[in-house]
Amino acid sequence: MKTSASTSASTSWSSRIGFILSAAGSAIGLGAIWKFPYTAGTNGGAVFFMLFLLFTVLIGLPVLLAEFYIGRKSGKNAVDAFRTLAPGSQWPWVGRMGVAACFVLLSFYSVVGGWVLNYVVHAFSGAVHPGADFGALFGATIASPANALAYQAIFMLLTVAVVQGGIAEGIEKANRYLMPALFILFLVLAVRSLTLPGAMKGVEFLLKPDWRYLNPQTMLIALGQAFFALSIGVSAMITYAAYLGRDQDVFRAGNSVMWLNLLISLLAGLVIFPAVFALGFEPGQGPGLIFVVLPAVFMQIPFGRLLFGVFMVLVSFATLTSAFAMLETVIASSIRDNQGKRRSHTWLIGTAIFIVGIPSALSFGAWKELTFFGKTVFDLWDYLITAWIMPVGALCIALFTGWCQQKTDVLQHMREGSSAASALPALWLAALRYLAPLAILLVFANTLGWI
Template sequence: MGFQQDKQLSAKGERFSSAGFILAAIGSSVGLGNMWKFPYITGLYGGAAFFLIFIICLIAVGLPVLLAELAIGRSGRGSAASSFVKAGGGKIWERLGLLQIIAPSMILSFYVIVAGWTLHYAILAFSGRLFVNNDFAGQFGTFVSGPMVIVWQAIAMLITVWVVIRGISGGIEKFNKVLIPGLVVLLIVLMIRAVTLPGAGAGVSFFLNPDFSKLTAESALVALGHAFFSLSLGMGILITYGAYVDKRQSLGTATLAIGAGDLIYALIAGLIIFPTAFSFGIDPGQGPSLVFIALPAAFSEMPLGWLFGGLFFILLAIAALTSAVSILEVPVAYAKERWNWSRSRSVWTMALICFILGIPSALSLGMVPALTFGGKAFFDWMDFIASNILLPLGGLLTTLFAGYFWKKAADAAGLTAAWFRIWLFMLRYVAPVLMLLVLLYSAGVIKF
């Protein structure tokens, strides 16, 4: 049974305002990636030189693909799977588009686990219990290998459901209108605290003074992959959000605003993490443990560390939840359209599926060692498959569709003739090649 061609997601009550759309799209991009992953890969691949390559990749590849996804969504007015067909593609694109339903569902299953960690750590920090002893690695290990990790996973998912079930304007838009300004305030407060720490200048210098001798082909591909991931590309979010955008909204302006929001967030994240890390002698390239093990150690030695530690984890929680809300809307929109379900039924069903799918990921972190195989925990396998295979594939399909098969691309993008030619060139000859390289590198086919 195919999609009904006259059904549109942007029905009455399912439409963003102009400002609400941009805030919601920024909320989808300012997730845990730029605060958790970006600092340690920047530390690993040379600091400011890597950041500069990240900026170039974001502008040259990320923004053209972002605009394509928004345009496909608004033109098709359907889910991430059906918009390709409704925009004018053949039926094969409906099946290929399912990748952008499967990927976010997989991502949400483990993303809410980490969102739960941030909520738990915020409470630990504000209460002072996080700093009772200095064995931060032991505290984290005990938590993730115990049953409370599933409780916090459920809490994070319920918050996400509470927002999404209220719809686009009444739920997602209002949620982002409150939390995104709050996130900006927290970013500024924590950045000021970080750059005024003793010895913080070395961290700022590491982040902002480039050393091009450390650049390699591998670091360039990692920067490209992160630019792609940080904008939430290839996972159906922006196609789905595009279906809720008013036809009068300039997609070019929206693309620039979303890209600027993502870039500024990454910049401030670096100005929080690196000065703090250098001030307390922490290696910024040590991996994800930086956030939940190393930084709590820094906060424990900082005046009012309980306050700044609590604010930091609240910041992470906001970033995680705004992204989780965006991710859940993708399979919800598909369920509403495909089976003609109500929003309530779609939200609860898809959230429950993602929650159950996430339980093995939560258990694999210590409770059930048998869920580790091939050198990776089930959690890591889900992350690897979704982030390194499905997302690049989804993005590659978007570029090929918009660049080669979509006859209405010019009208849908709303660009001037000159900008359209540049955009089409990037989609046809630059983005597909680079994303294919990222896919092959991420899958381990290409090695350096």
């Protein structure tokens, strides 16, 4: 029997693959394509990737499955899910925190999404060309108030246009096209990058461990990347899983989402590092890798302008699919199963998110002097969400599912529709109860500079 949130075809996933592609789309965003390559580049490449893989499997996946449990078992939005599973308690505040986090996160994420869209235009308009000063171009792009706000607005319009259509007709339909396109374009670019003279140095950097980088700091950074790579901690996966039927195999779905995310991270590395090494650049360039270094790399490759344009198009795909999940988390909590309100609420909330994001968009130009605790508005929101709300949210989800729900009920529910080995649910729950909270506390402490 399906949950109450998924009894209507218009408010449920039409297929398992639709859910997997959409959940993977939520996870595969700038974290996989932008943050993973530059973080790997500054932390030893292969050792970092190995640790990231290990921590994603052992820690990220258990928390992801916990969000699937909460969403599917309750069949409700992020707030009502906790109210349903723990009536009369304070646990719904975890859902409220997740909804608020998605609202704020999308307000500044849409700014970066706007930069990506702007770079698509740069690529095809000729602004990206051999000999250009790419540092100056990026600086001008993010400092221009008109550009920043216009492209942020376009990004939000695209997000709202999809989410207003609901689950099957909006989010799922978009992801059915965007996610396969993302993988195909990445494969094409990876093949081109790998055929450059000297490209194997980049492959070795990504896949051949240099054990000098195996240290506590690299382990903690890799743990943090694994933790954030799956979109856990802000109730987005609770929201998506609420539309999932009881006949679906959540273990298989979780594994698929995790491996798709890891594959995109690997492909991003295979696109970027071979080209970087083949053309004499350094891998440890930091956050400017995509916007400043990669244009220079592509300009030295035949058909470089076209290939860079294609690369930015697929980055925009990944950015949008994550934005869909953030906005849907807020919308689902607002309409509370009343699909008649979806269109109007999506436009109203989307507009509110854009307005709240204006100070973030102006943080690199007109309002760059406006700071709080030494941080611009953009940096402040980013710090509050990633250093505080996401770790706390994920910790609460692990504790709620692992310790506050009846163990037998949790295991029984997770076995519904599952073809997994009989021991797997018990192993998952053990990892969720012990490994995940300890790892999240370590990431939290490291982010705050306590260790």
